[in-house]
Amino acid sequence: MSLFNTLLAPAISLAPRALIRKVSRRYIAGDTVAEATERVAALNAAGFCATVDVLGESTESLSQADHTTGEYLQVLEAIARDGLRANISVKPTALGLLLDATHCEHNLARLLNAAEAHSIFVRIDMEDASCTQHEIDLLLRLKRRGYNNVGLVLQAYLKRTDGDIAPLLGTGENLRICKGIYVEKPDLLVEGALDDRGAINPHFLRHVARCFDSGTFVGVATHDEALVDQVITLARSRLVAQTAFEFQMLLGVRESLRDRLLTEGYAVRIYVPYGKDWYGYSMRRIKENPRMAGYLLRALLTC
Numbered sequence: 204m205s206l207f208n209t210l211l212a213p214a215i216s217l218a219p220r221a222l223i224r225k226v227s228r229r230y231i232a233g234d235t236v237a238e239a240t241e242r243v244a245a246l247n248a249a250g251f252c253a254t255v256d257v258l259g260e261s262t263e264s265l266s267q268a269d270h271t272t273g274e275y276l277q278v279l280e281a282i283a284r285d286g287l288r289a290n291i292s293v294k295p296t297a298l299g300l301l302l303d304a305t306h307c308e309h310n311l312a313r314l315l316n317a318a319e320a321h322s323i324f325v326r327i328d329m330e331d332a333s334c335t336q337h338e339i340d341l342l343l344r345l346k347r348r349g350y351n352n353v354g355l356v357l358q359a360y361l362k363r364t365d366g367d368i369a370p371l372l373g374t375g376e377n378l379r380i381c382k383g384i385y386v387e388k389p390d391l392l393v394e395g396a397l398d399d400r401g402a403i404n405p406h407f408l409r410h411v412a413r414c415f416d417s418g419t420f421v422g423v424a425t426h427d428e429a430l431v432d433q434v435i436t437l438a439r440s441r442l443v444a445q446t447a448f449e450f451q452m453l454l455g456v457r458e459s460l461r462d463r464l465l466t467e468g469y470a471v472r473i474y475v476p477y478g479k480d481w482y483g484y485s486m487r488r489i490k491e492n493p494r495m496a497g498y499l500l501r502a503l504l505t506c
């Protein structure tokens with residue numbers, strides 16, 4: 204990070220909303236289902252699959268959770284209607300997990316039924332560590348009820364993932380492995396993860412290897428090019444078919460890497476968030492990317 208960006212980064216929280224809005228267009232499809240499906244159609248035309256995410260994490264009432272469920276039902280309808288190569292990603296807390304786990308499961312089952320009717324897969328995003336066990340239990344309950352079009356995310360920065368992954372592996376299963384985005388207590392994290400994101404890589408790779416070995420389809424969600432190359436080397440050394448995994452990246456992030464992977468013949472899925480709750484999501488993405496301080500200033504100058 205340049206000195207310029209280092210100095211500017213802390214000021215990002217003070218940036219005007221209108222400026223954040225302008226910069227966020229890169230990371231967020233828009234406010235509406237129509238804007239999301241339009242962006243997905245463009246990604247499909249360029250060769251990418253997509254995952255649609257309705258923004259919004261802190262759900263304060265069950266009616267809000269039901270509203271989010273209704274929004275996802277519209278997304279599923281739109282994906283089916285437009286014949287898009289897309290699925291959805293859902294945060295259980297947005298469907299009411301922390302308010303009433305049974306109600307959340309009911310909302311998820313509504314989505315799974317609607318998705319199943321159109322052969323669409325539903326990904327359960329993994330949230331902060333206070334939710335980890337709840338979300339694993341939720342997935343396992345849904346599996347026991349016979350839903351097969353659903354899969355979870357595991358975070359390589361958590362020590363517990365080595366144990367958590369075991370019951371989720373198997374032919375026909377589908378996992379996403381990511382590094383993890385939340386600020387967690389240091390004792391929960393693998394060694395070195397607090398100061399160095401690269402320290403998570405051997406753990407990430409080990410979890411991907413377990414997916415490969417068990418015939419579990421794996422979404423490799425990272426923008427870390429060194430890690431991507433290690434996954435490719437691993438897949439080649441174990442003669443893993445390119446259909447057994449896909450790379451997943453966030454909309455607007457590291458587009459040169461996603462283009463490279465597509466050119467090399469790998470499946471690449473882009474995570475496409477949309478919705479009215481764009482501000483919190485944008486701030487997270489912007490703070491993650493040191494170069495954004497510079498982009499923000501440029502956007503300000505061209506307002």
Ligand SMILES: Cc1cc2nc3c(=O)[nH]c(=O)nc-3n(C[C@H](O)[C@H](O)[C@H](O)COP(=O)(O)OP(=O)(O)OC[C@H]3O[C@@H](n4cnc5c(N)ncnc54)[C@H](O)[C@@H]3O)c2cc1C
Pocket residue numbers: 327328329330356358381382383384385400401424425426427428451452453456457473474488489491492493
């Ligand atoms: C498809 C997808 C789904 C995800 N789902 C979850 C989930 O369910 N739960 C969860 O906890 N986390 C999730 N994440 C976030 C993930 O855990 C990481 O925090 C995030 O992807 C950044 O880590 P990284 O693997 O890209 O590697 P890092 O080592 O953090 O970053 C690698 C490189 O990519 C660049 N980079 C990373 N993020 C950005 C960005 N926003 N803008 C520009 N450059 C960037 C970095 O600058 C760095 O150079 C998901 C990520 C993706 C791609």
